[in-house]
Amino acid sequence: MKISILEPLGVGQEKMDAFIAELAQSGHDVRYFEKRETNPQILKERMADAEIAVLTNIPIGADVIEACPSLKLLDVAFTGFDHIDLSACDQKGIAVCNAAGFSTTAVAELSIAMALDLLRKITPLDLETRKNESRNGFLGANLQGKTFGIVGSGMIGLETARLAAAFGCKVLAYSRTQKEEAMKTGVEYCCLEDLCRQSDVLSLHLPLTEESKHLIGKKELKLMPKHAILINTARGAVVDYDALAGALKSGEIAAAAIDVYEYEPPLKPDHPLLAAPNTLLMPHIGYATKEAMDLRLDIVLENIQAFLSGKSMRIVNHPNS
Numbered sequence: 516m517k518i519s520i521l522e523p524l525g526v527g528q529e530k531m532d533a534f535i536a537e538l539a540q541s542g543h544d545v546r547y548f549e550k551r552e553t554n555p556q557i558l559k560e561r562m563a564d565a566e567i568a569v570l571t572n573i574p575i576g577a578d579v580i581e582a583c584p585s586l587k588l589l590d591v592a593f594t595g596f597d598h599i600d601l602s603a604c605d606q607k608g609i610a611v612c613n614a615a616g617f618s619t620t621a622v623a624e625l626s627i628a629m630a631l632d633l634l635r636k637i638t639p640l641d642l643e644t645r646k647n648e649s650r651n652g653f654l655g656a657n658l659q660g661k662t663f664g665i666v667g668s669g670m671i672g673l674e675t676a677r678l679a680a681a682f683g684c685k686v687l688a689y690s691r692t693q694k695e696e697a698m699k700t701g702v703e704y705c706c707l708e709d710l711c712r713q714s715d716v717l718s719l720h721l722p723l724t725e726e727s728k729h730l731i732g733k734k735e736l737k738l739m740p741k742h743a744i745l746i747n748t749a750r751g752a753v754v755d756y757d758a759l760a761g762a763l764k765s766g767e768i769a770a771a772a773i774d775v776y777e778y779e780p781p782l783k784p785d786h787p788l789l790a791a792p793n794t795l796l797m798p799h800i801g802y803a804t805k806e807a808m809d810l811r812l813d814i815v816l817e818n819i820q821a822f823l824s825g826k827s828m829r830i831v832n833h834p835n836s
Contacts, residue, residue: 577603618802629772659683664714667721723750760787
């Protein structure tokens with residue numbers, strides 16, 4: 516098989532070399548591109564005769580798919596796959612798999628960390644200290660005793676719920692599917708409106724679909740308590756960021772911590788959240804830990820091996836439909 520690894524995968528050189536060597540020893544022709552490119556023409560050249568392509572969140576549109584007649588598998592080293600034109604892959608019989616589960620712990624821990632940062636005002640107090648100032652009347656709040664709302668009870672949502680419960684929070688959740696394993700740990704399910712009304716902290720952990728786009732907008736933000744904070748480590752478009760910026764400026768909610776946007780950072784100068792108060796803005800780092808990157812590469816290799824042996828894998832589309 517001709518395998519194109521379209522970009523670095525965030526691991527150390529030794530682990531990357533071992534990954535490539537294992538594929539090569541199995542008789543595969545492996546090409547590894549150390550510089551990430553998103554230009555469609557360059558991607559077409561890199562994937563022209565590839566049968567398997569490995570990538571993270573590089574957008575792959577129908578025009579690129581059409582230019583790759585040999586392609587059989589897109590191995591996405593990422594949990595989300597909305598940057599892939601699945602319809603075009605289905606039409607060409609190309610399987611698409613993801614690396615679901617690689618960043619569960621990393622994203623859940625960041626969600627809790629950002630909640631703590633906002634509640635304890637860690638970032639602004641760091642700035643005050645560096646200006647040789649004192650506490651200046653800043654008063655934080657405990658996470659313990661808060662109602663922690665989870666939107667989406669998949670793997671990351673459930674891990675976030677577990678951590679929130681460990682901090683002494685009451686955990687509520689809204690999800691299309693109510694999971695027995697969640698309820699056994701004390702998670703209570705409710706409708707989205709009630710979740711917004713009752714949550715002191717509202718944390719988002721659901722994929723981007725047509726139904727979830729702007730799931731949190733003006734209506735939902737108005738339902739939230741004025742002291743509430745919103746955390747988004749899921750997908751940027753799940754939240755209407757214009758509405759969120761307005762809610763922060765008007766004091767409808769207290770604060771927001773954001774790790775994901777409508778596009779990958781750097782943010783454009785006119786992004787509405789840059790001018791919104793009481794925000795903690797991260798450059799999409801939820802998945803970015805050494806442990807998660809190492810696990811991700813292991814999953815990528817598992818996916819390739821499963822595909823080649825005809826075994827079940829983390830398939831996310833319907834290539835033979």
